[in-house]
Amino acid sequence: MKLGLAAGAGAVGAPALLSVQAVSRLRARTRVTDGCWWWTGTIRRPQGYGWFRDDGRRWYAHRAAWAVANGAIAPGLYVCHRCDNRLCVRPEHLFLGPHADNVRDAASKGRLRPGGNADPSIDRRPKLNAEIAGEVRAAFTGAWGDYARLARTFGVSSQAVRDIVLGRHYRHG
Ligand SMILES: [Zn+2]
Numbered sequence: 482m483k484l485g486l487a488a489g490a491g492a493v494g495a496p497a498l499l500s501v502q503a504v505s506r507l508r509a510r511t512r513v514t515d516g517c518w519w520w521t522g523t524i525r526r527p528q529g530y531g532w533f534r535d536d537g538r539r540w541y542a543h544r545a546a547w548a549v550a551n552g553a554i555a556p557g558l559y560v561c562h563r564c565d566n567r568l569c570v571r572p573e574h575l576f577l578g579p580h581a582d583n584v585r586d587a588a589s590k591g592r593l594r595p596g597g598n599a600d601p602s603i604d605r606r607p608k609l610n611a612e613i614a615g616e617v618r619a620a621f622t623g624a625w626g627d628y629a630r631l632a633r634t635f636g637v638s639s640q641a642v643r644d645i646v647l648g649r650h651y652r653h654g
Contacts, residue, residue, distance in 0.1 A: 498553055499545055503535035507545050511570050518546075518571035519640055526623060529567045529647050546570035547577070568643060613637075614645045621646050 499507070510522035510533075520531030520542040531542030547560040550572035554560060557579070564574045617631055621642075628646075632639040 498548055499540065500535055503533070503540070503545065504549055506533060506535075507542065507549065507570070510542070511546070513571075514640075516571075517564055517566045517569035517574060517640075519643070520568045520570050521628075521639075523625070524568070524623075531568055531570065542570050543567070543575055546572055547575045567647065614648075617642055617645045 506522075510520060510531075512519045512521050522531055522533055522542065524530070525532040525541070533540055533542065533545070535545075541560070543562065544554060544560045548554055554577065558577045559579065560575050561578045562569055562574060563576060564571075566574070569575075613635060617635055617637075620631055620634070621627055628639040628642045631642045635642070
């Protein structure tokens, strides 16, 4: 069985948790809103999840957030998003499940359509027209700080920029 990223290292005994430094880094790179909590750090592509390194181990941001809130993730389990927002690190929006459920869940909810989710705490406010969205996609380079830069350029929120950019991946999924 293929394990998730965080379960790979040091899997004997209790799975290791994050260092104190990593927890503070996680918090520093999280923007809390009334809906989703947005990861503002590095994004791993093409998966579209936030990630970071902690003492040589790689963590997906949402897995780290779940582990900080709930404890170690059992080997073989995945941290899934109720909100279908891969950059969300709000513990209440996350749940543990086997991979097959994660995939089925995403398919049944039709991941990709922003606004297609019923949970009222889910942040799907940005509304931009297709023309602007196309320009945002064209201008996105994936460089550090790009979301903020494009948000300033286009006069929208950085989360709106994220929605647009991530939509590109979802469409091909
Ligand atoms: Zn969320």
